[in-house]
Amino acid sequence: MALPLLTAACIGAELDEQAEGLVGEEELVGEAEGELISTNGFLSNALLPNALLPNALLPNALLPNALLPNALLPNALLPNALTAIKDPGTTGAVSRELLRYIVSCSLRPDQTFSFSWTDSSGVAHPEVYRGDLGYAHWWASGGISNDTYVQHQISACLAARVNWYGVTVSISLRNNEMSSSPAERAAYPVREGAFWGNVFASTPYLGACYDSVGYARARQLQRDCAAGHVETNPTTGEVTWQQCGSMVIWGSCNQLCNGIDTNGGYFRGCVTNYVVSPYVRTDQVVTTFLTAAP
Template sequence: MNRTSASQSRRHIHSHPSRIQGYAAVLLGLALGLGTGACGVGVEGGSDETSQARGGQLSSNGLSTNGLSTNGLSTNGLSTNGLSTNGLSTNGFTTWFNQDPMTADSVMEYVVKCAVPSGQVRQFTNPVTGTLHSWNGALGLAPGWASGLAATPAEQEVISACLAAHANKYGIHVAISVLGADSDGSPIPYTAEELATFSEPEACFFGNLFDGTGVFAANDQPYLPPDKSTSRTCGLASSSTQACAPLTHVGMCASLCQRAVDGGGAALPYYASCTLGGRAFRTLTARIRPQEIYQCGDGVCQFTEHCGTGTSALSCQADCGACP
């Protein structure tokens, strides 16, 4: 029997650039078909770096935006059958998986990492190829769905937010900190060290991939100025017209979301919910390290920068030189 390597830790989820770049739309689509979202640091940048977060657990992003499409999670049967062994053994899931096994495997890696607790594994033996696929849990954001129950609306929203937070337009690895609460409202644990390391507020993510609503992102800091850029452009946008389909940019978290507070009323470093079009959604908040924001003039020609004669990321002579 062939085997695929199991996924890694609970907090940092690594993505594979060559495979995931085209998966963001697919994953979101797959997520919609599966019905799948907790604490963690994610990786989405161009390296395999991971960061420590809440309890030393890791999470990373790198899911391509193709995996975020809305035509998959509702067709594979998992939204109603759950992420249990029984749910993975249905004919509907097998049919869905074999339509595009490589993409489906990547989608399931992220779905299981978001929904299932660390220390648990979900496996599927493809009856067509005989290959055993193993996916490790990490964040545990949807305990009921992970146990085999149908995904509740709350679980659908949290999983959708988790998948969106892990999407990377460029399909690269970048460490992120994911804050918020699971579908039951239990806060994702974090430490002061994590907040200090991931000191840049990035974005809030929300929506529902299961019911066709889609997924949305908003900046948790001002738009990046022309001389700055980031690989996390799906979250930290440079303008209100930022394109990262199917993830839709909708402005600023501060104008759409309600800040979470502790028992004493003190503000927490994440949002409890975001409202769009009169509908409130459970949301997850992401933070990044300062080095994930590149600046023209820092001496390094980043892949988000281009040659030219100016001082902006799109024309950065200081870092990339003049164009031939």
């Protein structure tokens, strides 16, 4: 199935480095990033840039469920997956981008996925994708077809990093698998929203909700996938609100999600699909946090 999962992505513009008061904020960010490095990044800190580009799933491009049966290694991929990431055209570009973020969410910083592809001019391009969070570090030696918990965690990580505008913003990702340091929480105090889903399912889906206070800061940074993308018709002045591709924005997290963790500030769980049932919840949710306004 070719689902346009990331056809309209949701990332904001980077903060202006010359803005007043940013120097102190950068110091906190640097300290928090140090926490990620010093703890080896294994489910202990999720301070990551997010710039997952649009159109990550196209017809004939890499489909996440094609990766499930075998180890996350080039020589273990199914033929259609290997063909997708080595394609020299647009299919290959979006396939490699999606794979890079899957590796980032799944493997540890000491693990890599390396391969090479050849462009239409015959020039070889070596690729090395390094892990960050380690959600499924064992995927390097075996498949995760039967591990739906991990599939949901990786999917939530991907959803949280989807990009509408194509530029990078540093965010803090938190949930019950990822702790956060005091420095990280100080540098990223604004709760944006929450993300969940399963891109590996036979019918892939992603869901999101917005924080009733933090969505204003999210829109200021042009991160629209929690609160929805707003466009104004330049001729009529009509304002329209759009979903982020196939990601369904269900509404306010304060109404859809469980209690907030007292330490990390993340939502413990959210309603999976309100149309199907307002009672069925998932705890495989990633809550995102942003920097405060200067």
